Amino acid sequence: MTNTPAAATVAPRIQTFSARLSEKQIYNDIYTLYHFELSAPPRIAFTAGQYVLLTVPGTPYRRSYSIASEPDLEHAIELLVDLRPQGEATRYLGGLELGAEIEFMGPVGSFTVPRLDSVLGQEESELWFVATGSGIAPFRSMIEDLLVDDADTRPITLVWGLRHAEHQFWYDEFTQLAEQHANFTFRPMLSQPPANWPLDSGRVTDVLLAHEFADISKTGFFLCGGSSMIEDSKAILLKRGVEEKHIHLEKFF
Ligand SMILES: Cc1cc2nc3c(=O)[nH]c(=O)nc-3n(C[C@H](O)[C@H](O)[C@H](O)COP(=O)(O)OP(=O)(O)OC[C@H]3O[C@@H](n4cnc5c(N)ncnc54)[C@H](O)[C@@H]3O)c2cc1C
Numbered sequence: 459m460t461n462t463p464a465a466a467t468v469a470p471r472i473q474t475f476s477a478r479l480s481e482k483q484i485y486n487d488i489y490t491l492y493h494f495e496l497s498a499p500p501r502i503a504f505t506a507g508q509y510v511l512l513t514v515p516g517t518p519y520r521r522s523y524s525i526a527s528e529p530d531l532e533h534a535i536e537l538l539v540d541l542r543p544q545g546e547a548t549r550y551l552g553g554l555e556l557g558a559e560i561e562f563m564g565p566v567g568s569f570t571v572p573r574l575d576s577v578l579g580q581e582e583s584e585l586w587f588v589a590t591g592s593g594i595a596p597f598r599s600m601i602e603d604l605l606v607d608d609a610d611t612r613p614i615t616l617v618w619g620l621r622h623a624e625h626q627f628w629y630d631e632f633t634q635l636a637e638q639h640a641n642f643t644f645r646p647m648l649s650q651p652p653a654n655w656p657l658d659s660g661r662v663t664d665v666l667l668a669h670e671f672a673d674i675s676k677t678g679f680f681l682c683g684g685s686s687m688i689e690d691s692k693a694i695l696l697k698r699g700v701e702e703k704h705i706h707l708e709k710f711f
Pocket residue numbers: 509521522523524525537538539540541542543544545546547548549591592595596708709710711
């Protein structure tokens with residue numbers, strides 16, 4: 459058919475979804491993982507790193523949450539939420555019971571890994587992911603997508619900062635990925651470690667300051683979390699000669 463209007467054949471990129479909370483994993487008093495099975499439409503297509511806009515019922519607000527699950531899941535999304543702010547959205551999510559229906563719009567955002575067939579993708583022969591707290595959410599999706607789905611062979615490093623040991627989660631998952639993929643390095647950090655903590659302690663910025671990169675100018679940096687960590691990290695990287703186009707940012711607050 460030659461006379462079909464384009465609008466009738468091209469699906470809108472951003473859609474409104476309804477979904478049902480089918481599983482909730484309370485990791486500790488801060489972080490909870492929500493698993494939402496999509497009701498309508500039943501599938502979502504997104505690029506790892508994108509986020510959704512959650513409707514907070516009874517309010518005019520929508521809040522952004524990075525999709526923490528892999529794009530291959532399609533029939534569901536997982537959101538990792540830091541429940542501390544206790545504003546409209548986190549109060550709503552904190553009280554959400556299994557079976558509850560939510561509404562969100564998405565996918566949105568351009569915090570994604572440049573495709574390997576793009577100029578930027580070809581320039582970034584090594585990838586560094588740097589997160590604090592819930593900033594890990596999009597990286598779980600991006601790193602699993604790169605390693606498992608794309609079989610990307612570039613060196614990939616994840617540096618993830620939390621404050622206290624009791625707030626750790628996903629360590630087994632990332633450690634297992636590192637065991638299975640020789641090109642992946644997982645560096646968890648605690649800024650306030652207990653005595654005799656065997657792993658790295660300090661801030662993620664300490665690693666960016668001290669690490670001897672193979673070629674920092676060919677490394678793509680992905681920074682996600684609070685704005686102070688992101689500003690400090692970006693300043694360090696610019697000072698070390700990284701071009702701004704290789705510093706990819708997602709500020710949560
Ligand atoms: C692109 C994007 C993606 C995001 N993805 C996630 C995600 O995957 N997981 C997640 O937990 N949050 C994420 N956020 C933050 C989220 O959108 C909300 O801002 C947060 O959940 C607080 O919402 P609220 O309505 O409860 O409180 P609000 O009324 O929005 O905020 C209350 C106060 O808390 C501050 N605040 C917001 N988040 C934090 C935090 N984590 N730690 C400390 N202070 C904070 C705000 O700046 C504000 O001062 C994302 C934000 C953006 C912009």
